[in-house]
Amino acid sequence: xxxxxxxxxxxxxxxxxxxxxxxxxxxxxxxxxxxxxxxxxxxxxxxxxxxxxxxxxxxxxxxxxxxxxxxxxxxxxxxxxxxxxxxxxxxxxxxxxxxxxxxxxxxxxxxxxxxxxxxxxxxxxxxxxxxxxxxxxxxxxxxxxxxxxxxxxxxxxxxxxxxxxxxxxxxxxxxxxxxx
Amino acid sequence: xxxxxxxxxxxxxxxxxxxxxxxxxxxxxxxxxxxxxxxxxxxxxxxxxxxxxxxxxxxxxxxxxxxxxxxxxxxxxxxxxxxxxxxxxxxxxxxxxxxxxxxxxxxxxxxxxxxxxxxxxxxxxxxxxxxxxxxxxxxxxxxxxxxxxxxxxxxxxxxxxxxxxxxxxxxxxxxxxxxxxxxxxxxxxxxxxxxxxxxxxxxxxxxxxxxxxxxxxxxxxxxxxxxxxxxxxxxxxxxxxxxxxxxxxxxxxxxxxxxxxxxxxxxxxxxxxxxxxxxxxxxxxxxxxxxxxxxxxxxxxxxxxxxxxxxxxx
Amino acid sequence: xxxxxxxxxxxxxxxxxxxxxxxxxxxxxxxxxxxxxxxxxxxxxxxxxxxxxxxxxxxxxxxxxxxxxxxxxxxxxxxxxxxxxxxxxxxxxxxxxxxxxxxxxxxxxxxxxxxxxxxxxxxxxxxxxxxxxxxxxxxxxxxxxxxxxxxxxxxxxxxxxxxxxxxxxxxxxxxxxxxxxxxxxxxxxxxxxxxxxxxxxxxxxxxxxxxxxxxxxxxxxxxxxxxxxxxxxxxxxxxxxxxxxxxxxxxxxxxxxxxxxxxxxxxxxxxxxxxxxxxxxxxxxxxxxxxxxxxxxxxxxxxxxxxxxxxxxxxxxxxxxxxxxxxxxxxxxxxxxxxxxxxxxxxxxxxxxxxxxxxxxxxxxxxxxxxxxxxxxxxxxxxxxxxxxxxxxxxxxxxxxxxxxxxxxxxxxxxxxxxxxxxxxxxxxxxxxxxx
Numbered sequence: 036x037x038x039x040x041x042x043x044x045x046x047x048x049x050x051x052x053x054x055x056x057x058x059x060x061x062x063x064x065x066x067x068x069x070x071x072x073x074x075x076x077x078x079x080x081x082x083x084x085x086x087x088x089x090x091x092x093x094x095x096x097x098x099x100x101x102x103x104x105x106x107x108x109x110x111x112x113x114x115x116x117x118x119x120x121x122x123x124x125x126x127x128x129x130x131x132x133x134x135x136x137x138x139x140x141x142x143x144x145x146x147x148x149x150x151x152x153x154x155x156x157x158x159x160x161x162x163x164x165x166x167x168x169x170x171x172x173x174x175x176x177x178x179x180x181x182x183x184x185x186x187x188x189x190x191x192x193x194x195x196x197x198x199x200x201x202x203x204x205x206x207x208x209x210x211x212x213x214x215x
Numbered sequence: 216x217x218x219x220x221x222x223x224x225x226x227x228x229x230x231x232x233x234x235x236x237x238x239x240x241x242x243x244x245x246x247x248x249x250x251x252x253x254x255x256x257x258x259x260x261x262x263x264x265x266x267x268x269x270x271x272x273x274x275x276x277x278x279x280x281x282x283x284x285x286x287x288x289x290x291x292x293x294x295x296x297x298x299x300x301x302x303x304x305x306x307x308x309x310x311x312x313x314x315x316x317x318x319x320x321x322x323x324x325x326x327x328x329x330x331x332x333x334x335x336x337x338x339x340x341x342x343x344x345x346x347x348x349x350x351x352x353x354x355x356x357x358x359x360x361x362x363x364x365x366x367x368x369x370x371x372x373x374x375x376x377x378x379x380x381x382x383x384x385x386x387x388x389x390x391x392x393x394x395x396x397x398x399x400x401x402x403x404x405x406x407x408x409x410x411x412x413x414x415x416x417x418x419x420x421x422x423x424x425x426x427x428x429x430x431x432x433x434x435x436x437x438x439x440x441x442x443x444x445x446x447x448x449x450x451x452x453x454x455x456x457x458x459x460x461x462x463x464x465x466x467x468x469x470x471x472x473x474x475x476x477x478x479x480x481x482x483x484x485x486x487x488x489x490x491x492x493x494x495x496x497x498x499x500x501x502x503x504x505x506x507x508x509x510x511x512x513x514x515x516x517x518x519x520x521x522x523x524x525x526x527x528x529x
Numbered sequence: 530x531x532x533x534x535x536x537x538x539x540x541x542x543x544x545x546x547x548x549x550x551x552x553x554x555x556x557x558x559x560x561x562x563x564x565x566x567x568x569x570x571x572x573x574x575x576x577x578x579x580x581x582x583x584x585x586x587x588x589x590x591x592x593x594x595x596x597x598x599x600x601x602x603x604x605x606x607x608x609x610x611x612x613x614x615x616x617x618x619x620x621x622x623x624x625x626x627x628x629x630x631x632x633x634x635x636x637x638x639x640x641x642x643x644x645x646x647x648x649x650x651x652x653x654x655x656x657x658x659x660x661x662x663x664x665x666x667x668x669x670x671x672x673x674x675x676x677x678x679x680x681x682x683x684x685x686x687x688x689x690x691x692x693x694x695x696x697x698x699x700x701x702x703x704x705x706x707x708x709x710x711x712x713x714x715x716x717x718x719x720x721x722x723x724x725x726x727x728x729x730x731x732x733x734x735x736x737x738x739x740x741x742x743x744x745x746x747x748x749x750x751x752x753x754x755x756x757x758x759x760x761x762x763x764x765x766x767x768x769x770x771x772x773x774x775x776x777x778x779x780x781x782x783x784x785x786x787x788x789x790x791x792x793x794x795x796x797x798x799x800x801x802x803x804x805x806x807x808x809x810x811x812x813x814x815x816x817x818x819x820x821x822x823x824x825x826x827x828x829x830x831x832x833x834x835x836x837x838x839x840x841x842x843x844x845x846x847x848x849x850x851x852x853x854x855x856x857x858x859x860x861x862x863x864x865x866x867x868x869x870x871x872x873x874x875x876x877x878x879x880x881x882x883x884x885x886x887x888x889x890x891x892x893x894x895x896x897x898x899x900x901x902x903x904x905x906x907x908x909x910x911x912x913x914x915x916x917x918x919x920x921x922x923x924x925x926x927x928x929x930x931x932x933x934x935x936x937x938x939x940x941x942x943x944x945x946x947x948x949x950x951x952x953x954x955x956x957x958x959x960x961x962x963x964x965x
Contacts, residue, residue, distance in 0.1 A: 115222030116524035331847035333801030354731030417725030
């Protein structure tokens with residue numbers, strides 16, 4: 036399976052994204068990161084660390100589990116319910132600029148659920164979307180503000196982001212879909 | 216997070232007896248996530264949007280029904296409360312007919328409280344809807360045991376290895392049965408204590424040490440759980456007087472002192488102050504009785520959520 | 530009309546016969562039995578291979594529900610079930626509506642049974658008026674109308690004083706008092722045997738002691754009065770102990786056990802099937818094992834079914850609301866053969882004693898032997914027939930059995946009452962030849 040981004044490349048990509056975040060947000064005082072479980076969370080933490088190094092501002096990081104907002108819950112004909120884990124946003128999002136972080140942007144449905152969830156926590160001044168990989172095939176009108184890598188894929192393929200905090204290694208790989 | 220199960224095998228929740236330790240862990244873990252929802256400014260998630268839940272209560276129960284209703288609403292389910300007066304049931308239609316009529320309205324789940332043990336089992340044979348047992352006779356009250364376990368785990372960080380003393384009317388208590396099954400499955404050391412007239416035969420086989428000595432039950436306990444005494448039918452039958460009951464079996468500060476220093480005091484409610492528990496104990500710093508109520512909503516949200524999936528046990 | 534039954538193994542413990550034997554029926558009576566009988570103008574019928582010819586089985590404890598509860602069973606449907614189950618006679622309990630405490634009701638039952646014309650029906654009269662446990666019923670009138678015993682079955686003979694008087698008075702008419710033994714003050718509102726399973730399932734308990742106390746009472750009173758007491762549907766090991774001790778003291782006590790009490794235990798309560806709700810309840814394994822032991826060693830005199838039909842709707846309710854009782858007429862023979870005879874616990878001859886000889890003796894009715902001159906009430910057993918219990922095929926109006934789907938070895942080939950074939954089992958190869 037082809038590895039399209041190795042550890043070095045990922046580190047450089049995240050550093051670049053952090054610079055973009057700092058450039059585009061003149062004041063960082065009201066910025067907060069919210070990572071979407073599972074792999075959005077370590078990415079958000081790493082970006083926050085970079086931002087702190089670059090700008091000297093420690094932006095808080097929250098954890099968002101979007102399971103309860105999924106649009107397929109009531110439609111499952113078969114199969115068990117997806118696991119729900121704890122959401123942990125230990126700060127008020129009211130009036131803040133929220134950097135919503137996920138690993139892969141695909142259909143846009145996860146982001147839609149995350150937006151719905153976020154507005155239940157308050158009224159942020161703005162929400163910006165940060166993704167490590169944009170693989171295309173959107174089903175909803177959603178666009179990322181910061182993209183680590185645009186990765187053209189076939190629908191049959193799957194994009195695996197692996198992070199050392201969870202998977203023991205930093206890499207992005209494309210798997211399956213030999214026909215493509 | 217301890218569970219390795221990812222789904223409940225059964226279609227219904229009729230009792231703790233049908234759950235594995237892993238499934239119990241899954242429910243408790245899911246309840247942790249659900250508890251956070253209650254701390255948000257908007258205490259509502261769309262998970263069960265479009266699902267219909269009927270709360271069918273054949274016994275009056277403000278506490279359990281309210282808890283289920285809040286849980287359902289927080290998950291955005293459409294809820295319907297039906298309280299059936301038992302007196303009219305005697306003359307009226309059978310439980311099965313009532314439920315088949317409700318089923319014609321396509322509910323997804325039915326939360327059932329009924330005075331007959333096994334009422335949920337009866338319905339599970341004829342219903343398409345998922346049945347959640349909210350207390351059946353003297354049989355089981357699984358969500359109560361789950362919320363008790365959740366509360367213990369929250370305070371103690373674990374269930375395995377804890378000494379849990381359960382004291383009160385064991386004979387008539389569905390809370391007792393569900394708790395003994397659950398706690399013994401999770402590796403706790405369960406002690407059940409009552410006057411001999413209120414001990415069901417064969418309780419040891421269910422997984423509890425049985426004693427008539429409160430001191431023996433409480434000594435070194437991590438958790439002291441008091442059960443309600445049903446005043447109406449007890450006095451003069453199962454023990455001579457409420458006063459004598461309190462003197463011999465009631466939970467007093469002196470008896471609590473026999474438990475571990477960090478022991479917690481639980482009661483499923485509603486309490487009879489001065490009968491099974493002294494007010495100083497119920498309102499004391501070790502009491503987690505109100506936590507139990509809070510956690511009840513989270514645990515019921517977890518059960519509702521997990522049973523709402525399409526996974527079929529059969 | 531003369532019939533010669535040939536080719537069978539004849540088991541007639543009353544006459545000490547167990548072996549190949551022919552049997553001649555003349556005008557509804559047994560004319561002679563013996564090996565290699567000559568036809569002498571009789572119609573010769575060969576019984577199917579491997580079958581057993583024995584005296585007609587008698588179920589001394591059934592509920593036929595008529596009059597009053599014909600939605601559960603009628604006398605006609607009950608006797609149809611009886612002959613299909615191999616019983617040539619049944620004794621029916623008086624807890625009908627109204628209670629059979631009066632000669633007029635007894636006569637009605639006898640007349641209905643005659644109309645049905647299948648199994649013989651022996652009514653059992655009430656001990657007390659309305660079975661209320663207060664005033665003695667007119668036992669002499671009941672006897673004259675056709676009752677063969679008295680009982681307040683469904684409930685115990687309420688007080689020791691009433692039991693004493695019943696034993697004394699019924700002995701005048703040679704009738705045993707059959708008692709449903711259960712101390713009402715101890716049984717409370719129980720619905721299942723008080724033990725682990727009832728505790729786990731949250732079902733109110735019926736303690737074995739409630740039965741044992743009243744069995745002891747009855748035996749003491751039988752000793753006091755010299756009357757004959759018959760313990761209905763004995764289920765607890767302590768009751769068996771009391772019966773053994775009573776017999777050893779020479780007291781006139783006999784006892785019956787139902788197939789469900791020797792075949793099932795309270796473990797079956799799991800799942801809340803209302804078809805395992807009966808009274809006395811299914812007890813624990815030690816009790817079941819004791820009943821089997823008593824059946825084997827002779828302490829138990831009779832196997833009777835306590836056939837208690839209930840309508841589907843009545844049983845399709847919460848466990849504690851369902852009525853007590855199960856049907857038994859059409860499953861008794863397979864259960865006795867499969868659970869007691871084939872494992873070698875009892876011989877076929879002993880089974881015939883339990884199902885025919887002893888009930889006839891206790892009730893003082895015809896049957897129980899194939900002696901010359903006896904009515905030709907004959908059951909032909911097919912001990913090797915593989916059967917699957919299918920409640921849909923029951924002749925009984927009710928289907929409340931916990932044995933549905935059970936695969937059992939042993940059944941009935943044919944049932945003959947008064948020399949007339951009343952039932953032939955189509956599943957038995959060669960049984961058609963018996964139709965005459």
